[in-house]
Amino acid sequence: MRIAILMTNTDESAFSQQHPKDGEKWKALLAPKRPGWAFTVYSVKDGKFPKNESNYDGWIVTGSPASVHDDAPWIARLLDLITCIEASGKPLFGACFGHQAIALALGGEVGQNPDGWVLGSVEVEATARPPWMEARRFWQYGAHIEQVTKLPKGAEIVLRHEGCPVGGFRIADHVFTTQNHPEMTHDFIAALVEELASEKPADVIEKARASLPLSADNGLFSDCIIRFFEHERAA
Structure with missing residues (x-):
């Protein structure tokens, strides 16, 4: 399977340079389980x-500190590409x-989280069970202050967590989709929390630090992603 990873992370800080790029994080998550897949x-x-979009069997759009509402030409171009991919029926x-970008491109809405930042390990509930998901509850690493506030037409919520x-x-x-970060390792999220400690509210950092021993079920969720890409679809 040929997977295109659309890397959106705009962080070029010294912190970012010390860690693998997002494309590498996604390869590290999925390639060990599917060594025959080709990632670009x-x-x-x-x-x-x-x-040439037809060169790929599936697509991943990564996380970013940017906002989908930023006035940047690449974001507008990405939203257009997302609409084309969705129309093709490819995963x-x-x-x-x-x-958030997928939601916005397809007619949904994205806004500020009224409860502020979500940072650290969060318990996620599966509200629906598509064929590629098995677990009802699991943990993921989160790092966001914006979230989807209105679904695109035809969308169904499959995951939710506090706030x-x-x-x-x-x-x-x-x-x-997931609002969270299955590609982030424990070491990375722990380092990110400390990197953000001087910028974010003290209660957000305290809660994030306290959550880290709960870790995340990245292996479980990577299986969900793989099954999603491999799921047999109608022609």
């Missing part, structure tokens, strides 16, 4: 987009910014 990373935040997965009613959604069997 496009740094869309730098204006680098695939020239499209999005995480955090990617989840985030739309923690993930599906459209038929070809779109699947």
Whole structure:
């Protein structure tokens, strides 16, 4: 299977340079379980987009500290690409910014979380059970202050957690999203919390630090993503 990873992370800080790029994080999550898959990373935040969408069997839109509402040409271009991918019926997965971008591109809405930042490990409930999901509850790492506030037409909520009613959604069997970060390792989220400690409210950082021993079920959720991409779809 040929997967295109649309890399949206705009963080070019010294902290970011010390850690693997998002494309590498996604490869590390999925490639060990599917060594035969081919992953191609496009740094869309730098204006680098695939020239031929038909070359790929599936798509991943990554997370980013950018907002989907930012006035940046690459975001508008990404939203247009998302609409084309969705229309093709090929599997499209999005995480955090990617989840929000897919929602916005397809007619949903994204706004500020009224409860403020979600940071650290969060317990996620599966509100629906598409064929590629088995667990009813699991843990994921979160890092967001914006979230989907209105679903696109035809979408169904499949995940939620405290302060985030739309923690993930599906459209038929070809779109699947999560507001959180299955690609983040424990070491990375722990380092990120400390990196943000001087910028975010003290109570947010305290809660995030306290949540980290709960870890995240990345292995379980990577299985969900793989099953989503491999799910047999009608021609």
